[in-house]
Amino acid sequence: MNISSIYGMVGPTFPIYRGTEMTSPPDYAFSKAGIINFTRYLATYYAQFGIRVNCISPGGYYSGQPDAFVRQYEEHAPLGRMARWNDLKGAAVFLASDASGYITGQNLAVDGGWTAW
Numbered sequence: 001m002n003i004s005s006i007y008g009m010v011g012p013t014f015p016i017y018r019g020t021e022m023t024s025p026p027d028y029a030f031s032k033a034g035i036i037n038f039t040r041y042l043a044t045y046y047a048q049f050g051i052r053v054n055c056i057s058p059g060g061y062y063s064g065q066p067d068a069f070v071r072q073y074e075e076h077a078p079l080g081r082m083a084r085w086n087d088l089k090g091a092a093v094f095l096a097s098d099a100s101g102y103i104t105g106q107n108l109a110v111d112g113g114w115t116a117w
Helices: 026-049 067-076 089-096
Strands: 055-058 107-110
Touching: 026 055, 055 089, 089 107
Parallel strands: 055 107
Antiparallel strands: none
């Protein structure tokens, strides 16, 4: 299982960085999009061996960012909050379990609805 980011799926929402020194550099999006396609590559290659490969793309995690950023991020997120430390575990357990036995090469956004816009 690989971990990417919503910015591997969609372009940055630059207004959420207003009033901070933060930004989203192009190499971040480049690498995260690459992980998603690398997942597809591995999934098609390793399928012949019965190995599944999937990816999770989380939205923004709260980790002490400036208040302006957190407020602007949460105003844009449909669920109205940033991800918490345990928000990925359900998706990871599902993709690692037999419940997803016929799923490979997929990217699962765990983003509070961010990419639904």
